[in-house]
Structure formats: C-alpha cells, structure tokens
Amino acid sequence: MVSRPLVNRTSFKDCSVSASSSNDDSDEEKRLSEKFAVHRRLVPLVSQNEDVIFLNAASAPPSNLIVHEAITRYSAEALYEPYPYTKWRKTREEARLLIARCINAETPETIAFTRDTTEGLGGFIRAMPFQPGDNVVVVDSEHPNQVYGWLALRAAGLHVRQVPTIPDFEKTGQITAIDAETLRPYVDKHTRAVGISSVSFDSGQLNDVAGICAAFRPRGIHVLADVSQHVGIARLDVQALGVSAAAFTLHKGLNCPTGIGALYISPAAFAQLGDPVPPIVNMAGVRNIREDLVVDGGRKVEWFPDARRFEHQNMSLVGVAAAEAFTRFYLEVLGPEDVEAHLYYLTELLKSECERLGVGVLGPRERSRCAPHICVLDLEPGRWGVHLRGTSGVRFTVNRLGIRVSFGFFNSIDDVKRFIRVLESGVAKGLRVQ
Template identity: 35%
Template sequence: MNVSDKFAAARAQFPVTKRLLYLDSAHQTPLSTNVKAALEEFLSEGHEMGGPKPVWLRRAEETRERVAKFFNAAPAEIAFTKNTSEGLNIAANAVPLEAGDNVVLIEGDHPNNAYAWLNLKRKGVEVRFAKLKDDEIATAGTVAPYIDKHTKVVTLSHVTFHAGQVHDIGGIGKLCKDKGIYLVVDAMQSVGVIPLDVKALNISALAAGTHKGLLVPQGLGILYVAEGLDELQPTFLAMSSMARPPADYIARPEDLEVRKDAARFEFGNVNLPDLQALSSAIDLIESVGVPDIQKHVVALGGRLIKHLDELSVRLVGPREHGHRSHIYVLALPVSKWADFFARNLVRVSPERGGIRVSFGMFNTFDDVDRLAEIIRKGLKEDTLVAIEQVD
C-alpha cells in the first residue's frame, strides 16, 4: 500500500470527517472506529465476564512495551499517569531540588508545566523564564543565559500549543547533558505526530497525555523516566510503587524501598480501558508511520501558509519548514471568527494569538482548500459589514 492509500485508509477510520471540517487535533483528536471498538470490547468484557482483570493487566503491559518504542525507550522506563500535568508534577517533585536551586522554563509555555515548578517556590526553589517570541524556536542559546551553577532543571514543551513552534530539544538536551542538568519535556503536542528519541535527545523525563496525537480519550498519560536516575523518588507511595509489595497486604514500616523502574511513580490502578484503546490507536498510527504523519501535517501547513499569504492573513507562529509541525495560529479576531467557523461546521480552537488550526493524520489537502474558501467567505462578509457600518 502506498503512502496516499495509507492516509486514505486512516481517514476512513474517522467518521467525523463526513460531518465536520475537523481541524482541532491540538485540542483533542476525534474517536477513530478501531479505538471505539477497543473501548466497546473492554466494556463488553466487564459487562459479560465480570471483568477479566488479569487479562486486562497483561494487555496493559503489552501496551507499555509498544509505547516504549515510540520514544526509543525501554518498557521499564515507562509509567502510566492520568495526563501530562500529573506527569510533570510527578517529575517536579521527584527531582532532588533544594532551596537556592533554580529551574529554567520558557515564558508563555503551557501554564500547567509552569505551575508544577512554581509550586516549588515554597521550598525556596527559584523559577526563571526565558523570553521567546511566537515565531521563534527555543535553542540552547535561548536558555543558556539563564543557566548558572545552581540550575538543576530545564523544562519546556517539544511543540508549543499556542503557536506551534517545534523547539530544538536536541540542542537543549546536549547543553543539559554537558552541564549535568535534568531535561524535562512536555511532549503532549508531539507524541504520535513527530518521531521522538529520548536517548538521542538526552531527555531525563518526559510527560504526555494520549488524547491528541495518540488518539485516545482523556484520562491516560505517559511518563518516561530515564533508567539510572534512581535519585528521582516518588512523592506518593502505593503497593505498586514498592520493590517488595507485601503478599499478605500488610504494610511493613521497615521496608519502604521502591522499585527501580519507572513504575515506582504509579500508584493504584491504571486506566485499563484507555490502555486497551491505546493499543488499537498504535495499530492505526503504525499503519501510516509517525515519520510520514510528520511529513503529511507539515505539508498541509505549507499549503495553508500559501493560502494565508494569498488572503493576506498573518500567521502567528513560525513559517520555516523545520520549525513547525501541525499547529498554525491565524491572526483572526476570536470574537468574530470563532462563531463564524462554528456556523460553517469548522472545528478549530480560540488561542491567545487568534484562531488555532491543527491538523491530524486524517486531514487532507482538500480540507486545507475548503478552509481557505471559508476564510475567504468570512473576509468578504467582514468587509461588507464594515462598509455597511461606514455607510
């Protein structure tokens, strides 16, 4: 099957494309047919068989192995969480930080990453924000001026939610490795869309949810913690965290040693339905391949930028090929355009710089051309209203 046929087959898995012009994958991706089927299978097993939990747990471990391959990680380096924010908070509280240490972030990056570290100010940890414009990407040069001998962590998104920059994680990772600094990455907007090699990028910890590029409903997150970072310790403990969980279910106060793998950061039951769905989602993603998904969404973005130039609509984020991915923010006033797009059955998101358009593996060049025509119509209507107001 050639690449175009693979994308056509993938699009057929998303019936929403027959009802809406869905351009909102940076918010959440719609449910695919095979993911829906996996969730229904889970519910049927619980309904008809009383819940075969050993089977579900085995499948969860199989999914852990498949997830690890997305990052070039080992299964033992993967823990399951609720969402990106929980993973980032786990990382922030696991890193051994003391009063006087500092953490470097990017100003304007996702607030849930910032709050995870700002919460440590009560312990005397300083949080520094590196400046960055919406059309720039973060590089080692961006964060280097904010680093000193007390810097213990650099943390940022791989792809920003608000302007779509694809930051130079490789360059920043090398800087962090050379200086002995932890690199913590929010991969919410990149996983499943951009190939990620945590080893090559020198990432210490990575957090992501699964409801965007990984195509699974909200409620499941992934936390990668590099092997050997045993000094990163969990704030919360449960039997699942322990190196030797008591077989008789009686806690031993004298034995509080935690596991060496990333599962030390899991506590209690994991989201078994979503994990079963995630395995099916990975089937769909792998039927196309993440490298081809990246090429596809970047090509869609190139087509969009061409249309925007013809329409004299400004792009808020980066234009350069290697600096962008699937997220494009159009400098259109939200107060006017959010309702206009909704009336025309276009699903997009309001964003701080305007209207955010974000592509998924199921979008096509025809989708981009349709969007351009709808924008053209809106600009014409806006002009007519302005003329009427002047008259």
C-alpha cells in the same frame, strides 16, 4: 498493512527542484493522500458529516473506530468475564512496550502510566532534589501545567526563572523556536532543571530540545520535556533528544480517551535522582509488596528501580486498552513517518493558500522549527471566530495569538480547500486580515 518508508522529499513550494524530483514529490503526495483518505473512514465525525471541518486535533481529536472497538471489547470483558484483570494487565504491559517503541525509550520499564501530562510532570518535579536558592528555567509561554508545577515549590526555596519571549513577539511579531542560546543567560551553577515543551501548544514551534539537552545535561541540569504535542504526530526519539524525562497525554496524537498519560524517565536521569520517593505513594510502585497485602512496618521498602515506582494500581485500564490498540495501529499501519509527512503537507498547503489571501501565519517558516500539525492564523478572534463558527462548521481554537488550526491523520486536502473557501468568504464580507 505496513506503511512504506517515507521518501525523502522537499516542500511542494520549492520550485528549485528538478522536474524528476517534482514528479517524485507529486507521486509521494498522491500516495499519502490516497492512503489517509482510506483511514479517514475510521473517523465518522469527519467521514460521515460534510457540515464539519474539524481543525482542532491539537486540543483533542474526534474518536475513531480503532479506539471504539478497543473500548467495546474492554466493556464486553467487564460484562461477561468473571476475572478480566489478568487479561487487562497483559494488555497494560503490551501498551507499555508499544509506547516505549513509539518514543524509542531504552526499555519498557522506563515508562510509567499516569492520569495525564500534569501527573507525569508533577511526579518528576516533586522527585527532583534541590536546595533553597536553587532555580529552574522555563519560558514565559510554557504550558501552565509545567510552570505551576515548578511554582508550587517556591515556598520550599526553589526559584523559578521565566525567560521573556512574549515581549519580543509583541515587539517584532516574530515567533522563534527556543534553543540553548535563548535559555543560556538564565542558567547558572544553581540551575537544577529546564522545563520545555518539544512543541509549543499555542504557537506550534518545534523547540530545539536536543540542543538544549546537549548544552545543559552534561552540567547535571535536568531537562523535563512536555511532548504532548509530539507523540503520535511526528517521529520522536527521546534517546536522541537526551531528555531526563518526558511527560505526555495519550488523548492527543494517540487518540485515546482522556484520563491516561505516560511519564518517561531515562535510566541516567533516574540514577541522578538518587532513590526518589514518589509524591503520591502507591503499592503498585513497591517491588517487594507481600502477596497477602499486609504491610510490615519493619521491613525495608523496595521500590521499582525505574519509572514504574510512580505508577498507580488503579489506573485507567480502559484507557490503556485504547492506548494498546491505537499505538499499534499508529506504528504498524499509519506509520509515524507517513503521518508526519501527511501533516506537513497539509500545513504547508494551508500556509501557501493563506499567503495568497494575505492571511498571516505566525511562527517559524523553516520546517525544522515547525510542528507538522499546527498553524496559527493572524486573525482577530472576535469577528473571525463568529464567522468560522457560523454556518461553516469549522472547529478550531482561539488563543492569545489568533486562530489556531491543527490537523490529525484524518484530515485531507479537501478539508484545507473547504477551510480556504470559508476564509475567502470572510474576506469577501470585509473581515480584516492582519
């Protein structure tokens, strides 16, 4: 089954649309609900367990039968085939092609498989040339794995400029998406890179990465994007964004086991890096390695002329098998457009119901500045956390802002309704809403 193209639609809350448009929206929402109700059956934790309301996909979604089958097949090949590596390497290249399609990379060779987002970020960070006194710019709410990667280079003379956004939130209670104007006062002639997440992991805003790239890439400033909360959740086009590089794990939107991620480096950025030496050298990155694996120290090392020079030979091949299976399923069955629309529908429904209850929802209101899958509720984590974790069986994340709930393809309107009933019961018990 191949998903139909997404029908253009407005928010279901927009009462200014015509009756015909409203009917079209209702039909589209019904189609999406029915479609994903079928695919929900692939996730036994939620489809076979009425005691669980799983709203924590942004941390790690429950596994599914697509991935389970791929891992089972991999295990059987390991058990019964004398040399399965030839098949596994073919699967690796098929997965590379699918990941490239998923983010609209120029070629599969712009993709290197990594252990996780951190390894991908670190590979690019360590490969980027700079001089003592140069600087990089990040926001103060950026994911720690990116920030610490840059901070580790301070001893070599790199200055890390953290743009203060948290004080503005504490003063105004408003969370805004990061754009070029947010960063511009901190960028100067010594800036070598901007590090930014396309979707913020804690607040869920959709940052204007394309605008940041348009402003700073022509000045030779790299833009390193963490797209872990974007891949497999919403449509992503790295060429349209214009990033130098993007790193991401495959265990979130692409539902793989932990231990497998990817690094994309654009051809233009790779050329700008010069001839980067990977921070950890592995023979998988060497193009002219001898078949007998004897290293001739007098022979020039020829690296792969693309992201593959950052790859390791003994990557998680079982993770790659899972990635090949689920990414294909995501692209050809679920459909990126439909996943994105389905998730937006769920978050908009939740926001509408929270507004009715007087529960604040943090973050931008415009769809163009919101992630499809994340809502942060302005609820006191202590008492509300106890209530939600109690008999209701809600799975969520507590962070610095409040209660973060996040949806996956397997979630349903009924999940939202059940969660709202849990919130209603908390309000009835006297728990305070912000």
